[in-house]
Amino acid sequence: xxxxxxxxTVVRGLRIPLIGRTVQSIWHDWGKTLRTPSxxxxxxxxxxxxxxxxxxxxxxxxxxxxxxxxxxHLKMTGRLYVVPDDAAHEADRWxxxxxQLDGEQQLRFSDARxxxxxxxxxxxxxxxxxxxxxxxxxxxxxxxxxxxxxxRRTAIKALLLDQxxxxxxxxxxxxxxxxxxxxxxxxxxxxxxxxxxxxxxxAVREVLAWGIDYEGASINWYRKPDGTAGEAQDxxxxxxxxGQPCARCGTTLVKTRVAQxxxxxxxxxxRVASDQE
DNA sequence: CGGACAACCTGGCGGC
DNA sequence: TGCCGCCAGGTTGTCC
Numbered sequence: 001x002x003x004x005x006x007x008x009t010v011v012r013g014l015r016i017p018l019i020g021r022t023v024q025s026i027w028h029d030w031g032k033t034l035r036t037p038s039x040x041x042x043x044x045x046x047x048x049x050x051x052x053x054x055x056x057x058x059x060x061x062x063x064x065x066x067x068x069x070x071x072x073h074l075k076m077t078g079r080l081y082v083v084p085d086d087a088a089h090e091a092d093r094w095x096x097x098x099x100q101l102d103g104e105q106q107l108r109f110s111d112a113r114x115x116x117x118x119x120x121x122x123x124x125x126x127x128x129x130x131x132x133x134x135x136x137x138x139x140x141x142x143x144x145x146x147x148x149x150x151x152r153r154t155a156i157k158a159l160l161l162d163q164x165x166x167x168x169x170x171x172x173x174x175x176x177x178x179x180x181x182x183x184x185x186x187x188x189x190x191x192x193x194x195x196x197x198x199x200x201x202x203a204v205r206e207v208l209a210w211g212i213d214y215e216g217a218s219i220n221w222y223r224k225p226d227g228t229a230g231e232a233q234d235x236x237x238x239x240x241x242x243g244q245p246c247a248r249c250g251t252t253l254v255k256t257r258v259a260q261x262x263x264x265x266x267x268x269x270x271r272v273a274s275d276q277e
Numbered sequence: 278c279g280g281a282c283a284a285c286c287t288g289g290c291g292g293c
Numbered sequence: 294t295g296c297c298g299c300c301a302g303g304t305t306g307t308c309c
Contacts, residue, residue: 003302032285059303075303077287094287113286115303129305154279163304170302219302220289239302260281262301 002059002074004135004168005211005232006222010080011056013225017082018063021101022050030096033109035117036127042120046070046099057124058131058167070099071119071127072109078116081225082107112221132166135204142201149189149197156192157185158259160204169204172217172239175264177203179238184272185258185265191273210235238264 002010023046028034034042049065056062061080063070072080079092085104089095097109097118109118119127132148133140148165149156159165160174169177178185180203183196192200216222216230219240224230233240237247242255242264251268 006302073303075285076301111286112288113301115285115287152278158280161303172302217302222302 002078002216002222003170003173003211004056004059004208005173005214006216006230007056007059007061007074007168008212009216009224009230010074011054011061014054014061014063014080014082017105017225018051018054018101018107020050021082021103021105021107023047023065023107024100024102026097026099028097030114032114033096033111033117035119037120046120057134058128058163059170060124060128062124068120068122069124071121071124073116075111075113075115075117077112077221079110079221079223080107081110081223081227130164132162132164134167135169135208140201140205142198145201145204146194146197149192152189154189155186155258156183156189156200157261157263159189161259161261166204168208171261171263172219172236173204173207173211175239176207176237179265179270180207182269182271184270185263187272238266240264 026043026046045068049067051063051065053064054062059073061072074080082105085106092110094110094112095108096111099107101107121127133144149159152159157174157178160169160177161171177200181196181200183200211217211232214230214232214235215224217232218229219233222230238253241253244253246253246266246269249266249269251266253264254267255262255264257263
Protein backbone atom coordinates (compact mmCIF):
# COMPACT_ATOMS: atom_id res chain seq x y z
CA UNK A 1 0.00 0.00 0.00
CA UNK A 2 2.05 2.87 1.12
CA UNK A 3 4.52 4.23 -1.38
CA UNK A 4 6.36 7.53 -1.28
CA UNK A 5 3.25 9.76 -1.51
CA UNK A 6 1.40 7.82 1.18
CA UNK A 7 4.38 7.79 3.54
CA UNK A 8 5.02 11.48 2.91
CA THR A 9 1.37 12.24 3.70
CA VAL A 10 1.61 10.33 6.97
CA VAL A 11 4.77 12.22 7.91
CA ARG A 12 3.16 15.58 7.20
CA GLY A 13 0.05 14.62 9.15
CA LEU A 14 2.02 13.59 12.21
CA ARG A 15 4.12 16.74 12.51
CA ILE A 16 1.62 18.74 14.54
CA PRO A 17 0.36 16.00 16.88
CA LEU A 18 3.74 14.35 17.48
CA ILE A 19 6.49 16.95 17.64
CA GLY A 20 7.10 18.13 21.19
CA ARG A 21 5.38 15.10 22.74
CA THR A 22 7.41 13.05 25.23
CA VAL A 23 7.21 9.25 25.37
CA GLN A 24 6.29 7.83 28.76
CA SER A 25 6.01 4.11 27.98
CA ILE A 26 5.37 1.64 25.19
CA TRP A 27 3.19 -1.42 24.64
CA HIS A 28 3.14 -4.10 21.97
CA ASP A 29 1.40 -7.41 21.42
CA TRP A 30 3.29 -8.94 18.49
CA GLY A 31 6.96 -9.74 18.87
CA LYS A 32 8.04 -9.02 15.33
CA THR A 33 6.49 -5.56 15.39
CA LEU A 34 9.44 -4.39 17.50
CA ARG A 35 12.29 -5.00 15.12
CA THR A 36 15.14 -3.74 17.28
CA PRO A 37 16.40 -3.46 19.98
CA SER A 38 15.01 -6.00 22.46
CA UNK A 39 11.68 -5.00 24.01
CA UNK A 40 13.31 -4.22 27.36
CA UNK A 41 15.98 -2.02 25.87
CA UNK A 42 13.48 -0.38 23.51
CA UNK A 43 11.23 0.56 26.43
CA UNK A 44 14.08 1.77 28.60
CA UNK A 45 15.71 3.89 25.89
CA UNK A 46 12.62 5.58 24.50
CA UNK A 47 11.07 6.55 27.83
CA UNK A 48 11.61 10.22 28.55
CA UNK A 49 12.68 11.14 25.03
CA UNK A 50 10.82 13.89 23.18
CA UNK A 51 9.94 13.89 19.46
CA UNK A 52 11.90 16.68 17.80
CA UNK A 53 11.19 16.22 14.09
CA UNK A 54 9.70 13.78 11.61
CA UNK A 55 10.79 13.04 8.08
CA UNK A 56 10.85 10.36 5.40
CA UNK A 57 13.55 8.45 3.54
CA UNK A 58 12.26 6.17 0.77
CA UNK A 59 9.28 4.47 2.46
CA UNK A 60 10.71 4.72 5.98
CA UNK A 61 9.17 7.12 8.50
CA UNK A 62 11.86 8.71 10.67
CA UNK A 63 10.58 10.22 13.90
CA UNK A 64 13.60 11.80 15.55
CA UNK A 65 13.77 11.85 19.34
CA UNK A 66 16.41 13.47 21.55
CA UNK A 67 18.92 10.66 21.13
CA UNK A 68 17.30 8.03 18.93
CA UNK A 69 15.17 7.75 15.82
CA UNK A 70 11.88 5.86 15.88
CA UNK A 71 11.84 4.24 12.45
CA UNK A 72 8.54 2.90 11.14
CA HIS A 73 7.90 0.96 7.95
CA LEU A 74 4.25 0.52 6.99
CA LYS A 75 4.88 -2.23 4.42
CA MET A 76 1.50 -3.26 3.00
CA THR A 77 -1.11 -2.49 5.65
CA GLY A 78 0.52 -0.31 8.28
CA ARG A 79 -1.08 2.79 9.75
CA LEU A 80 0.50 5.30 12.11
CA TYR A 81 -1.44 7.96 13.98
CA VAL A 82 -1.85 9.89 17.21
CA VAL A 83 -5.10 9.77 19.16
CA PRO A 84 -6.24 10.66 22.68
CA ASP A 85 -5.76 7.93 25.30
CA ASP A 86 -9.46 7.20 25.37
CA ALA A 87 -9.87 6.75 21.60
CA ALA A 88 -11.77 3.51 21.04
CA HIS A 89 -9.59 0.48 20.44
CA GLU A 90 -12.47 -1.35 18.81
CA ALA A 91 -12.22 1.08 15.92
CA ASP A 92 -8.92 -0.50 14.88
CA ARG A 93 -8.35 -4.07 15.97
CA TRP A 94 -4.96 -4.32 14.30
CA UNK A 95 -2.97 -2.05 16.64
CA UNK A 96 0.23 -3.86 17.62
CA UNK A 97 2.30 -1.01 19.09
CA UNK A 98 1.47 2.01 21.20
CA UNK A 99 3.65 4.74 22.66
CA GLN A 100 2.05 6.56 25.55
CA LEU A 101 2.73 10.27 25.19
CA ASP A 102 2.29 13.17 27.53
CA GLY A 103 -0.84 15.27 27.07
CA GLU A 104 -2.98 12.11 27.25
CA GLN A 105 -2.13 11.18 23.68
CA GLN A 106 -0.99 7.90 22.16
CA LEU A 107 1.01 7.12 19.03
CA ARG A 108 -0.48 3.93 17.60
CA PHE A 109 0.88 1.59 14.94
CA SER A 110 -1.69 -0.67 13.33
CA ASP A 111 -0.88 -3.41 10.84
CA ALA A 112 -3.39 -6.05 9.74
CA ARG A 113 -0.83 -8.12 7.89
CA UNK A 114 1.99 -7.72 10.43
CA UNK A 115 4.65 -7.10 7.78
CA UNK A 116 5.52 -3.65 9.10
CA UNK A 117 7.70 -2.79 12.07
CA UNK A 118 8.96 -0.12 14.42
CA UNK A 119 12.60 0.17 15.38
CA UNK A 120 14.64 2.40 17.67
CA UNK A 121 18.04 3.24 16.23
CA UNK A 122 20.66 5.98 16.20
CA UNK A 123 20.88 5.91 12.45
CA UNK A 124 18.63 4.55 9.69
CA UNK A 125 21.46 2.58 8.12
CA UNK A 126 21.53 0.30 11.15
CA UNK A 127 18.46 -1.41 9.73
CA UNK A 128 18.02 -0.24 6.13
CA UNK A 129 19.95 -1.47 3.13
CA UNK A 130 21.43 0.84 0.50
CA UNK A 131 18.75 3.21 -0.76
CA UNK A 132 18.86 5.12 -4.04
CA UNK A 133 18.25 8.85 -4.58
CA UNK A 134 15.06 10.61 -3.52
CA UNK A 135 13.19 11.23 -6.78
CA UNK A 136 11.68 14.56 -5.71
CA UNK A 137 14.96 16.12 -4.57
CA UNK A 138 16.45 18.80 -6.80
CA UNK A 139 19.66 16.85 -7.29
CA UNK A 140 17.78 13.92 -8.83
CA UNK A 141 18.29 14.95 -12.43
CA UNK A 142 17.60 13.02 -15.62
CA UNK A 143 21.37 12.48 -15.87
CA UNK A 144 21.45 10.89 -12.43
CA UNK A 145 18.53 8.68 -13.42
CA UNK A 146 20.19 7.70 -16.69
CA UNK A 147 23.38 6.74 -14.88
CA UNK A 148 21.46 4.42 -12.59
CA UNK A 149 19.83 2.62 -15.53
CA UNK A 150 23.02 2.25 -17.53
CA UNK A 151 24.12 -1.32 -18.09
CA ARG A 152 20.98 -2.74 -16.57
CA ARG A 153 19.22 -5.10 -18.91
CA THR A 154 16.33 -5.89 -16.64
CA ALA A 155 12.78 -4.70 -17.25
CA ILE A 156 12.41 -1.00 -16.53
CA LYS A 157 9.48 -1.65 -14.20
CA ALA A 158 11.60 -3.97 -12.04
CA LEU A 159 14.22 -1.23 -11.71
CA LEU A 160 11.67 1.42 -10.80
CA LEU A 161 10.59 -0.85 -7.95
CA ASP A 162 14.18 -1.44 -6.79
CA GLN A 163 14.76 0.84 -3.79
CA UNK A 164 18.51 0.69 -4.36
CA UNK A 165 18.01 2.29 -7.77
CA UNK A 166 15.38 4.86 -6.81
CA UNK A 167 13.76 5.55 -3.44
CA UNK A 168 10.07 5.38 -2.77
CA UNK A 169 8.46 4.17 -6.01
CA UNK A 170 6.13 1.20 -5.57
CA UNK A 171 3.81 -0.78 -7.77
CA UNK A 172 1.12 1.83 -8.30
CA UNK A 173 3.30 4.79 -9.15
CA UNK A 174 5.61 2.66 -11.28
CA UNK A 175 2.68 1.73 -13.52
CA UNK A 176 1.41 5.31 -13.59
CA UNK A 177 4.81 6.75 -14.47
CA UNK A 178 5.41 4.25 -17.29
CA UNK A 179 2.00 5.03 -18.78
CA UNK A 180 2.62 8.76 -18.58
CA UNK A 181 5.98 8.36 -20.29
CA UNK A 182 4.57 5.99 -22.91
CA UNK A 183 7.01 3.20 -22.09
CA UNK A 184 6.19 -0.50 -21.91
CA UNK A 185 6.98 -2.00 -18.47
CA UNK A 186 9.04 -4.85 -19.98
CA UNK A 187 11.45 -2.63 -21.89
CA UNK A 188 15.06 -3.40 -20.91
CA UNK A 189 16.26 -0.39 -18.95
CA UNK A 190 19.46 0.08 -20.93
CA UNK A 191 17.48 0.10 -24.18
CA UNK A 192 15.63 3.32 -23.39
CA UNK A 193 16.55 6.27 -25.57
CA UNK A 194 17.83 9.47 -23.94
CA UNK A 195 14.51 11.12 -24.76
CA UNK A 196 12.61 8.29 -23.13
CA UNK A 197 14.74 8.51 -19.99
CA UNK A 198 14.05 12.23 -19.80
CA UNK A 199 10.32 11.57 -20.22
CA UNK A 200 10.31 8.82 -17.60
CA UNK A 201 12.31 10.91 -15.17
CA UNK A 202 9.74 13.69 -15.47
CA ALA A 203 6.84 11.23 -15.27
CA VAL A 204 8.11 9.64 -12.06
CA ARG A 205 8.39 13.04 -10.42
CA GLU A 206 4.99 14.14 -11.69
CA VAL A 207 3.06 11.10 -10.52
CA LEU A 208 4.71 11.15 -7.11
CA ALA A 209 3.98 14.87 -6.76
CA TRP A 210 0.33 14.46 -7.64
CA GLY A 211 0.12 11.46 -5.34
CA ILE A 212 1.22 13.76 -2.53
CA ASP A 213 -1.16 16.50 -3.69
CA TYR A 214 -4.05 14.04 -3.45
CA GLU A 215 -2.73 12.85 -0.07
CA GLY A 216 -2.07 9.30 -1.19
CA ALA A 217 -4.05 6.44 -2.64
CA SER A 218 -6.49 4.56 -0.41
CA ILE A 219 -7.09 1.45 -2.50
CA ASN A 220 -7.53 -0.68 0.56
CA TRP A 221 -5.73 -0.18 3.87
CA TYR A 222 -4.00 3.15 3.65
CA ARG A 223 -5.38 5.97 5.77
CA LYS A 224 -4.03 9.39 6.58
CA PRO A 225 -3.12 9.97 10.24
CA ASP A 226 -6.50 11.66 10.74
CA GLY A 227 -8.21 8.43 9.68
CA THR A 228 -9.57 9.66 6.37
CA ALA A 229 -8.82 8.28 2.93
CA GLY A 230 -6.53 9.83 0.32
CA GLU A 231 -7.88 10.65 -3.12
CA ALA A 232 -5.11 9.65 -5.52
CA GLN A 233 -6.93 6.42 -6.45
CA ASP A 234 -9.60 8.55 -8.16
CA UNK A 235 -7.00 9.84 -10.59
CA UNK A 236 -5.16 6.74 -11.73
CA UNK A 237 -4.63 6.37 -15.45
CA UNK A 238 -3.84 2.63 -15.42
CA UNK A 239 -3.51 1.13 -11.96
CA UNK A 240 -6.40 -1.28 -11.29
CA UNK A 241 -8.00 -0.20 -14.57
CA UNK A 242 -7.46 -3.31 -16.68
CA GLY A 243 -10.31 -3.69 -19.18
CA GLN A 244 -11.06 0.02 -19.20
CA PRO A 245 -10.19 2.38 -22.06
CA CYS A 246 -6.87 4.22 -22.11
CA ALA A 247 -7.47 7.91 -21.47
CA ARG A 248 -4.92 8.79 -24.15
CA CYS A 249 -5.83 6.49 -27.04
CA GLY A 250 -8.97 4.58 -26.07
CA THR A 251 -7.36 1.15 -26.35
CA THR A 252 -8.42 -1.34 -23.68
CA LEU A 253 -5.91 -1.35 -20.83
CA VAL A 254 -4.28 -4.67 -19.96
CA LYS A 255 -3.36 -6.28 -16.67
CA THR A 256 -0.46 -8.71 -16.64
CA ARG A 257 2.48 -9.67 -14.44
CA VAL A 258 5.95 -8.13 -14.54
CA ALA A 259 8.59 -8.81 -11.90
CA GLN A 260 5.99 -10.91 -10.07
CA UNK A 261 3.77 -7.88 -9.58
CA UNK A 262 0.38 -7.00 -11.00
CA UNK A 263 1.13 -4.63 -13.88
CA UNK A 264 -1.27 -2.38 -15.78
CA UNK A 265 -0.50 -0.70 -19.09
CA UNK A 266 -1.82 0.38 -22.46
CA UNK A 267 -0.76 -2.07 -25.18
CA UNK A 268 -1.08 0.60 -27.85
CA UNK A 269 0.59 3.72 -26.53
CA UNK A 270 3.27 2.27 -24.25
CA ARG A 271 6.00 1.42 -26.72
CA VAL A 272 7.61 -2.01 -26.65
CA ALA A 273 10.63 -0.78 -28.62
CA SER A 274 12.29 2.57 -29.05
CA ASP A 275 11.94 2.43 -32.83
CA GLN A 276 8.25 1.64 -32.79
CA GLU A 277 6.04 4.51 -33.59
C1' DC B 278 23.64 -9.33 -12.52
C1' DG B 279 19.06 -11.31 -13.07
C1' DG B 280 15.07 -13.89 -12.78
C1' DA B 281 11.99 -16.92 -10.30
C1' DC B 282 10.01 -18.01 -6.13
C1' DA B 283 9.08 -18.55 -1.27
C1' DA B 284 8.33 -16.28 3.10
C1' DC B 285 6.52 -13.07 6.27
C1' DC B 286 0.70 -12.58 7.58
C1' DT B 287 -4.22 -11.44 7.23
C1' DG B 288 -8.31 -9.80 4.99
C1' DG B 289 -11.29 -9.05 1.07
C1' DC B 290 -13.41 -10.52 -2.92
C1' DG B 291 -15.19 -13.35 -6.67
C1' DG B 292 -16.87 -17.82 -7.85
C1' DC B 293 -19.52 -21.84 -6.98
C1' DT C 294 -24.33 -18.24 3.74
C1' DG C 295 -20.23 -21.00 3.47
C1' DC C 296 -16.01 -22.55 1.75
C1' DC C 297 -12.05 -22.07 -1.43
C1' DG C 298 -8.77 -20.15 -4.05
C1' DC C 299 -6.68 -16.10 -5.40
C1' DC C 300 -5.13 -11.46 -4.91
C1' DA C 301 -2.97 -7.53 -2.40
C1' DG C 302 0.41 -1.17 -2.28
C1' DG C 303 6.69 -4.25 0.37
C1' DT C 304 10.98 -6.35 1.30
C1' DT C 305 14.36 -10.03 2.02
C1' DG C 306 16.61 -14.23 1.24
C1' DT C 307 17.72 -18.31 -1.50
C1' DC C 308 18.61 -20.91 -5.49
C1' DC C 309 20.13 -21.50 -10.28
